[in-house]
Amino acid sequence: MQFNSxxxxxxxxxxxxxxxxxxxxxxxxxxxxxxxxxxxxxxQWIYGFDNRRTxxxxxxxxxxxxxxxxxxxxxxRLKIGISGTPFEVGKMTDEFGNSYFNRMxxxxxxxxxxYLNWSRYRMTAYTQIGYGRNNFRIVNQDNTxxxxxNRIIPxxxxxxxxxxxxxxxxxxxxxxxxxxxxxxxxxxxxxxxxLALGMNLKKFYSSYQTWKLNRENE
Numbered sequence: 001m002q003f004n005s006x007x008x009x010x011x012x013x014x015x016x017x018x019x020x021x022x023x024x025x026x027x028x029x030x031x032x033x034x035x036x037x038x039x040x041x042x043x044q045w046i047y048g049f050d051n052r053r054t055x056x057x058x059x060x061x062x063x064x065x066x067x068x069x070x071x072x073x074x075x076x077r078l079k080i081g082i083s084g085t086p087f088e089v090g091k092m093t094d095e096f097g098n099s100y101f102n103r104m105x106x107x108x109x110x111x112x113x114x115y116l117n118w119s120r121y122r123m124t125a126y127t128q129i130g131y132g133r134n135n136f137r138i139v140n141q142d143n144t145x146x147x148x149x150n151r152i153i154p155x156x157x158x159x160x161x162x163x164x165x166x167x168x169x170x171x172x173x174x175x176x177x178x179x180x181x182x183x184x185x186x187x188x189x190x191x192x193x194x195l196a197l198g199m200n201l202k203k204f205y206s207s208y209q210t211w212k213l214n215r216e217n218e
Contacts, residue, residue: 044071050081052156052192054178057090057100063192067110077112083130083154088137090188097141102188106132106154122162126176130154134188152188153181160194168203172196 050065067081084105092100110128117123134152139145158176165171173195180188 042073044074045069046071046077046079048198049196050083051196052194054192055190056085056102057092057187059090059092061085061089063104065108067108075114075117079110079112079128080108081110082107084132092187099139101137101139103135104132104152104154104188105135106130106152108154110156112160120164122164122170124160124162124174126156126158126160126174128154128156151182154188155179155181156192158192158194162198166207168200168207170198172198 045068047068048066050067052063052065054061054063063083063085065081065083067079069077069079069081071077082105085103088101088103090100090102094100108128108130110126113125114122115125131151131153134150135147136150137145137147156176156178158174160172160174162173163171175191175193178189178192
């Protein structure tokens with residue numbers, strides 16, 4: 001199946017711009033309370049790690065990542081971050097006995113939008129696009145090698161499921177697909193999976209203070 005890189009880029013850019021406009025110019029319903037529309041309460045600073053289980057050229061591996069950004073009304077999150085594979089991955093051997101190794105590093109911008117929020121459960125749409133380099137090394141049969149670097153534009157689309165064990169601790173499970181452009185290096189494309197715990201330090205501290213106060217009043 002052929003994917004058009006320009007189409008995917010334009011589609012992703014449209015979603016990012018639309019979400020940004022919704023963030024900057026939110027519509028306030030009459031049912032919103034003053035607490036809900038208080039900008040100090042509506043906007044939050046977010047940060048964390050963003051590691052994904054994936055495969056690169058037939059090898060199972062991890063893409064490591066970290067991010068920061070802003071969240072709006074605990075529903076929309078706009079993020080910037082850095083991701084990569086600090087170690088060589090993708091030990092694929094072709095029919096001529098040549099082995100291929102890759103080490104990626106890229107910056108990214110992305111968004112998460114909670115399209116279903118019920119009780120302790122939450123479903124999230126995930127979009128992220130990046131820009132960086134892939135440093136490759138090709139080892140030949142006689143143990144000589146050639147190396148180089150390619151520009152890469154990774155695009156990740158997926159959905160995640162969250163279960164909140166506590167209001168400050170969530171189990172996160174999800175997955176999606178990573179498209180890597182230009183298409184002549186699309187062997188770096190593949191699925192990704194997420195399994196992690198998410199912790200809100202501010203809510204944890206507030207919960208701890210409440211628990212501590214209750215203990216003192218017993």
